[in-house]
Amino acid sequence: MEEKKFDKNSLIGFALIFLIVMWIMFNGEKKSQKEQAEKAKQEKIDKATKAKEVATKQVIAAAVVDSTASDTVKLAKLQGTLGSFAYSATLPSAKENFTTVENTLLKVTIANKGGYISEIVLKQHERFKKGSADLVSLIKKNNADLNLTLQTLDNRTLNTKDLFFEPTVTKVGEDQIISMKLKVSDNEFLEYKYVLKPNNYMLDFDIRSQGLSKVLNTSKPATFQWDLKAYNNEKSITYEDRYSEVYFEHKDGKIDYTGVGASEEEDTEKTTFIAFKQHFFSSILVTATPFETAKVTSTKIFDEDKADTTYTKQFKAKLPLAYKNGELDYKMNWYYGPTDYATLKAYDKNLDRIIPLGWGIFGWINRFIFIPLFGFLGSFMSLGIAIILFTIIIKIAMSPITFKSFLSQAKMKVLRPEITEIGEKFGKDPMKKQQETMKVYNKAGVNPMAGCIPALIQLPFMYASFQFFPSAFELRQKSFLWADDLSSFDQILKLPFNIPLYGDHVSLFPILAAIAIFFYMKMTSGDNAMAQPQQEGMPDMTKIMKIMIYLSPIMMLIFFNSYGSGLSLYNFMSNLITIGIMVVIKKYFIDSDKIHAKIQENKTKPKSENKFQKKMREVMEQAEAQKKLGKK
Numbered sequence: 001m002e003e004k005k006f007d008k009n010s011l012i013g014f015a016l017i018f019l020i021v022m023w024i025m026f027n028g029e030k031k032s033q034k035e036q037a038e039k040a041k042q043e044k045i046d047k048a049t050k051a052k053e054v055a056t057k058q059v060i061a062a063a064v065v066d067s068t069a070s071d072t073v074k075l076a077k078l079q080g081t082l083g084s085f086a087y088s089a090t091l092p093s094a095k096e097n098f099t100t101v102e103n104t105l106l107k108v109t110i111a112n113k114g115g116y117i118s119e120i121v122l123k124q125h126e127r128f129k130k131g132s133a134d135l136v137s138l139i140k141k142n143n144a145d146l147n148l149t150l151q152t153l154d155n156r157t158l159n160t161k162d163l164f165f166e167p168t169v170t171k172v173g174e175d176q177i178i179s180m181k182l183k184v185s186d187n188e189f190l191e192y193k194y195v196l197k198p199n200n201y202m203l204d205f206d207i208r209s210q211g212l213s214k215v216l217n218t219s220k221p222a223t224f225q226w227d228l229k230a231y232n233n234e235k236s237i238t239y240e241d242r243y244s245e246v247y248f249e250h251k252d253g254k255i256d257y258t259g260v261g262a263s264e265e266e267d268t269e270k271t272t273f274i275a276f277k278q279h280f281f282s283s284i285l286v287t288a289t290p291f292e293t294a295k296v297t298s299t300k301i302f303d304e305d306k307a308d309t310t311y312t313k314q315f316k317a318k319l320p321l322a323y324k325n326g327e328l329d330y331k332m333n334w335y336y337g338p339t340d341y342a343t344l345k346a347y348d349k350n351l352d353r354i355i356p357l358g359w360g361i362f363g364w365i366n367r368f369i370f371i372p373l374f375g376f377l378g379s380f381m382s383l384g385i386a387i388i389l390f391t392i393i394i395k396i397a398m399s400p401i402t403f404k405s406f407l408s409q410a411k412m413k414v415l416r417p418e419i420t421e422i423g424e425k426f427g428k429d430p431m432k433k434q435q436e437t438m439k440v441y442n443k444a445g446v447n448p449m450a451g452c453i454p455a456l457i458q459l460p461f462m463y464a465s466f467q468f469f470p471s472a473f474e475l476r477q478k479s480f481l482w483a484d485d486l487s488s489f490d491q492i493l494k495l496p497f498n499i500p501l502y503g504d505h506v507s508l509f510p511i512l513a514a515i516a517i518f519f520y521m522k523m524t525s526g527d528n529a530m531a532q533p534q535q536e537g538m539p540d541m542t543k544i545m546k547i548m549i550y551l552s553p554i555m556m557l558i559f560f561n562s563y564g565s566g567l568s569l570y571n572f573m574s575n576l577i578t579i580g581i582m583v584v585i586k587k588y589f590i591d592s593d594k595i596h597a598k599i600q601e602n603k604t605k606p607k608s609e610n611k612f613q614k615k616m617r618e619v620m621e622q623a624e625a626q627k628k629l630g631k632k
Contacts, residue, residue, distance in 0.1 A: 083156050084184045084215045085163060091183065094164035101169065101176045103198050106336060115165035115180035115192045116146035120336045122281070127233045129484060130477040136233050138283050138336050143231065143311070148190070148207070148321070149223040150216055165192065174198045184215055190328070201337030202347060205285075206330065213326025221292075221320035222328065226285060229301065229311045230278050235488040237302060239562055241312045243279040243470065246296045247354040255353040262300040269293050275354045276315040277339060280476050280487070283315075284335035286349055291319045340473035341371060358467040365464040374472070384480025387566055391573040394461065399581055401457050406585050465574075469567035482508060483565040490565035501558050509568035510560035514553035516575035521549045523582060 082089065093112050100109045102123070109119035120139040127134045138144075147161040165180035175197050182190040188211030195204035207224075209216070216222075234240040246258040251270035258264035271291045275284040299314040321328055335351065337343060345352040357366040373393065377386040469475070475486040483490035493506040560568050 082158065082163070083152050083154050085152075085158060085182065087185060088164050088166070088183045091164070091166055093166040097167075099167045099169060099178055101178060101194075101196050103176075103196055103200065105199060105201055106196065106203075108194070108196055108203070110167065110178055110180060110194065112164050112167060112180075114146065114161040114163070115182060116161070117144070117194075117334075118142075120283075122337065125281075125338065126477070127231075128235055130479075136281060137231065138281060139228070140231075143229040144283075145225070145227040147225045149225070150190075151220065151222070152215060153217050160190070184212065187211055188215070194334075201335055201343065203334045203336075205332045205334050207321065207328055207332070208330070209328040212328075213323075216323075216326075218323035218326045221322045224319040224321050226274075226317045226319070228276050228283055228315045230276065230313050230315060232302070232309050232312050233281060234279055235485060236562055237309045237312060239488065239564070240279040241300065241302065243277075243356070244298075244313050245277055246298045246315055246317070247275040247277050248294065248296060249273045249350055249353070251290045253350060255350070257354075258296060258298045260298075264298045265295070266297075267293065267295050271319075273349065273351065274317045274319075275351070276317075277354050278312065280339050280473055281337065282335065282339045282344075282354065284333075284351060284354075285317070286333040286335065286351075288331045292322065294319045338473050339471075341471075342375070343473075355471050356467060357471060358464055361460050362464045362467060365460055366468045370464060370468045374468075375474075378474055382480065383475060383478045383486060383566075384483070384569065387480075387486070387569050388573050391570055392577060395574065395577040395581065398458055398461065402578070402581055403585055403589065406582065465570055466567070469570060470564055472566065475564065475566045480565075480569070483569075486566035486569070487564045489562050490568070503562050505561070507561050507565065507568065509565045509572055510557055510563070513560065513568050513572040513575065514556040516572050516579065517556055518549065518553040520575045520579050520582075521552055523579065 088094065095112060097112045098109050098118060099112075100107065102108060105123060107119070107121040107123055108117060110116065111118040117139055119137060122136040122138065125136040126132045127136055145161060147159050150158045150160065152158065160182060163182055165182050168179040168181070170177045170179070175195055178194040178196075180192040180194070190209045190212065191206070193204070193206040193208070197204075230244060232240060242260060245260045245264070246266070247255060248257070248266070248268055249255050249272045250268065251272055256266065256268065258266050269292065271287075271294045273284055273286040274294065274296060275282050295316075295318045297314075297316045299316075301311050301314050302309050321330060333349075335344075335347070339355060341352050341355050341357075344355070357363045357371075370390075374386060374390050377389055381389070470487075472487070477484075478486050480486055482492060489503075489505065489507045490509050491505040492508045495504045495506065498504040556571070560571070
């Protein structure tokens with residue numbers, strides 16, 4: 001028996017693998033140590049920064065509360081921490097006071113401390129359900145924060161959220177102007193200027209400095225930080241969270257977004273607006289001067305398994321504001337209002353693009369067909385009736401395409417015996433079988449793809465509806481029959497337990513839609529099976545269709561139970577109307593005997609091949625010739 005020798009190549013191979021594994025482990029450990037070191041360093045910096053911020057707040061609070069000290073003493077105490085900005089903390093406005101202005105749509109409250117909006121109330125919209133008397137507040141109870149980090153020439157880092165601004169309210173015509181000034185002296189300050197116009201969800205917002213070039217280090221941009229924890233305003237927090245994310249626009253008009261995942265982050269350049277979009281309400285910052293860079297984040301902060309559903313997501317935006325000639329000068333706008341297509345589009349700032357209507361042809365269908373048509377119908381009737389009439393109009397408009405599809409199925413059904421006979425005759429020769437099948441179709445004047453094309457044409461309209469109805473703000477809190485809110489699920493029974501993927505309630509419209517799609521597929525599956533003979537090597541479509549008859553309704557029940565009832569109503573009516581159209585077409589427009597006679601007549605007529613048919617025939621003939629040569 002021959003003794004096995006150790007292969008030199010195997011030894012080299014094992015040695016290389018060992019070295020690679022060791023290199024990976026070493027680098028992984030090195031990288032891990034480096035990451036831990038960086039994390040520890042960052043935590044140390046954050047801890048020191050936080051401690052410094054706390055100390056600054058304590059100094060300011062102590063100085064403000066100390067009523068016994070003179071202005072000179074207060075100023076001396078504060079200068080050690082705030083430098084030139086100590087002046088602002090000695091003014092009478094250095095108190096936890098607020099300024100409120102309002103129009104017919106908004107109530108806006110601005111805090112002296114930080115100079116930012118502490119409350120935004122939408123006066124015409126209620127949370128959760130109509131009649132709740134709980135108005136939608138996009139900002140309240142410290143859920144939002146705005147801060148401008150300033151670097152001074154004497155190496156101080158100050159945060160405007162900790163400093164006191166002096167408010168001044170004026171009026172120009174019907175416009176209410178609130179000027180919030182963080183002062184270094186009477187004529188040197190940082191100003192936030194808000195302008196609230198009548199009957200408007202948008203405020204003008206300017207940031208400018210005056211005389212601070214000798215106080216601030218303007219060699220680097222100031223850091224502008226905007227944070228918002230989005231309140232849950234809808235009946236289904238899961239459904240609301242699904243449509244909550246950050247959108248932003250580039251200078252060239254391109255719209256981008258973070259996505260709706262648990263934790264999303266994007267870096268962007270030349271940004272003209274940033275939108276913290278909730279399902280039906282949005283907080284948007286628009287700028288005339290594009291932000292050179294921006295970092296935006298979206299983090300899911302609610303847990304389905306816990307009772308606390310106060311917030312849906314935490315949104316953050318970090319933006320650098322560049323100095324010009326030693327001063328800040330940015331003209332911006334705040335939008336706090338409904339994520340409504342018509343409302344956003346009226347501002348002509350591309351804000352309507354944050355509504356997810358679909359890309360390409362799907363977006364075009366929604367913008368130029370669905371939105372105008374549904375808007376017209378909804379303007380003079382209840383929205384439930386409008387959905388039904390809308391569905392009828394769409395289905396009638398699509399009925400010629402539906403007719404073409406059914407006619408093609410009927411022709412294929414008439415030809416099925418001949419196709420089956422060819423399959424039996426040339427079952428062992430797939431190429432010949434395909435050739436003969438194509439000859440039959442060509443002689444009969446039947447296009448086997450004619451039934452697929454109409455179905456493909458209808459697909460974009462179906463997908464567009466899945467984008468349109470969840471985004472339709474006008475459905476919010478509008479009732480129809482048993483559904484008290486067409487933008488949310490139509491619960492008829494509350495379950496004492498939660499079913500995975502289904503939920504803890506039963507909605508009726510999805511059940512009706514599931515029943516309708518069951519009967520629709522039951523009616524069409526037989527015709528499809530008769531029209532399309534099974535091809536060799538292909539899956540049995542008859543068996544697949546039998547499975548889909550039951551699978552499709554089940555999927556409808558599961559996935560649409562927590563969807564908006566407006567979409568489920570549309571799906572129910574769509575399938576119901578399609579069934580009706582099918583019955584009418586089959587009974588009054590399609591005659592199998594006439595179709596058979598027409599096919600027989602077509603067979604007697606000479607046929608001219610189009611370029612595609614000619615090319616296919618030539619390919620098949622070449623393949624057949626090569627096959628014969630191979631046998632020889």
